Amino acid sequence: MTMRKSRSLDVGSAHAIVTGGSSGIGLATARLLAERGAQVSLIARGPERLAAAAKELSAASRAADVADQPALARAIAELEREQGRPCDILITSAGLARPGHFLELPDDVFREMIEVDYFGTLHAIRAVAPGMVARGRGSVVAVSSAAGLIGLFGYSAYGPAKFAVRGLMESLRAELTPRGVHVGVVFPPDVDTPQLAEENRWKPEETRAVGKTIRPLTAEKVAAAIVAGIERRRFVICPDPGTRALARFGSVLMPLLNREFDRRARSVAKAAK
Numbered sequence: 001m002t003m004r005k006s007r008s009l010d011v012g013s014a015h016a017i018v019t020g021g022s023s024g025i026g027l028a029t030a031r032l033l034a035e036r037g038a039q040v041s042l043i044a045r046g047p048e049r050l051a052a053a054a055k056e057l058s059a060a061s062r063a064a065d066v067a068d069q070p071a072l073a074r075a076i077a078e079l080e081r082e083q084g085r086p087c088d089i090l091i092t093s094a095g096l097a098r099p100g101h102f103l104e105l106p107d108d109v110f111r112e113m114i115e116v117d118y119f120g121t122l123h124a125i126r127a128v129a130p131g132m133v134a135r136g137r138g139s140v141v142a143v144s145s146a147a148g149l150i151g152l153f154g155y156s157a158y159g160p161a162k163f164a165v166r167g168l169m170e171s172l173r174a175e176l177t178p179r180g181v182h183v184g185v186v187f188p189p190d191v192d193t194p195q196l197a198e199e200n201r202w203k204p205e206e207t208r209a210v211g212k213t214i215r216p217l218t219a220e221k222v223a224a225a226i227v228a229g230i231e232r233r234r235f236v237i238c239p240d241p242g243t244r245a246l247a248r249f250g251s252v253l254m255p256l257l258n259r260e261f262d263r264r265a266r267s268v269a270k271a272a273k
Contacts, residue, residue, distance in 0.1 A: 009088060009139050009182065011231060012037035017079060017087045019043045019066050019124050020094030021059075022050040024193030025143060025186075028219035029091050029226050030057055036227065041079040041087075043072070043124075044094065066094045066120030067112075076127045086135070087128040089230060092121040092142045097199045099154040099207055110157045117161035122168060129176065136180035139230050141237070142169050146189040149246045150254060153265050154207030173235050184229045186237040187247055190216040205272075206265040214242075 016033045020026035021042030030053070034040045040059040044050040047063045054061035060082045062075035080086050095117045098109050121142045132138030147155045148162030169185035176183050190196055196216060217240055225239035238244035246253060 009137060009230065009233075011089070011227065014088035014139075015039045015041065015080070015083050015085045016089035016091065017041045017043065017076060017124075017128070018091040018093060019072075019120065020092075020143075021061075022046060022053040024093070024195055025188065025191060025219050025222050025226075026091065026093030027053050028223035029093065030059065032220070032223045032227050033089070034059065038089070039083055039085070041083060043075050043079070066092075066123060067115040069119070069123040069126075072120075072123045073127045076124070086131045088132075088138055090124060090128050090138075090140045091226065092124045092140075094120050095143065095195070097145075097155075097158045097195060099158065099199060099203045101154065101204055102156040105157055113157045113161040114164070117158070118164040118168070121165050125168075125172070129172075129181070132181045133176065133179045138180070139182040139184070139233075140172070140176070141182075141184040141186060141226055141230060143186045143188065143226075144169070146187055146243045146246065149187055149243065149250055150257060152207070153210050153261065154204045169235075182230065182233045184226075184233075184235055184237050186222065186226055186229070186239070187243045188217060188222045188239055189243055190214050191219055191222055192216040193219055205268045209264040209268050210261045212264070 016038045018026045018030045021030045022044035030040050030042055034057045040057055042054055042059050042061040043064050045065050050061050050063055060079050062079055064071045064075035066072050125140050142165050144165040145162040147159040148166045151159055166185055169183055173183040222239045225237055229237035236247050238247050
């Protein structure tokens with residue numbers, strides 16, 4: 001393996017590809033990158049919302065399902081050709097969250113979370129990492145979740161997929177950083193996005209009780225943390241003090257948090273009797 005000295009990346013002269021770039025964290029990050037001067041390309045499933053985002057940012061775009069590896073690889077290759085340059089920055093923001101009681105969730109929900117949240121991240125990185133390694137520079141940033149740091153009531157399908165993203169990025173940090181590629185993983189808590197609105201439709205009451213004191217962040221705040229993380233070549237990117245503390249002191253905090261979360265969940269069960 002060829003070892004390369006780590007080089008900082010000039011965001012203003014980069015070609016950035018953002019999956020899930022038509023809304024939420026992805027769109028906010030794409031918008032901030034475009035404001036910094038980056039050449040932006042967007043990938044998302046919904047063509048109408050994607051077209052609107054691309055028009056707003058004067059970005060190139062392709063509609064593709066990140067769980068479909070051939071379609072995603074083709075979309076990335078087409079965007080690289082259209083922009084006339086390879087991908088310098090990859091943000092994998094596409095994802096789904098479907099909370100629910102473990103015994104009541106259909107099997108296909110567990111499969112879909114892994115296919116979209118984990119494999120959707122993996123497929124995108126596999127498409128761009130060889131070129132970044134060959135050039136000795138680049139940045140790949142995956143959006144995990146606070147649910148990728150601690151197991152939470154109601155997230156038995158979503159949480160494991162986000163834990164898997166965390167594990168993937170930890171391994172890639174060890175492999176790709178010595179070859180000049182920055183690797184980062186983001187752990188946002190609840191974020192005020194269309195996905196959160198959809199997620200809230202399915203949350204068990206226990207899950208609502210566990211997270212009742214958490215005020216959702218804006219997508220713009222998470223985007224600012226992501227761009228700062230790229231510029232400073234951070235691996236762990238936490239947009240708020242709570243997830244920062246959990247990422248740093250999880251082994252100490254987890255027993256205390258679990259005790260409090262269990263108490264809140266029990267209070268819902270007692271109230272229902």
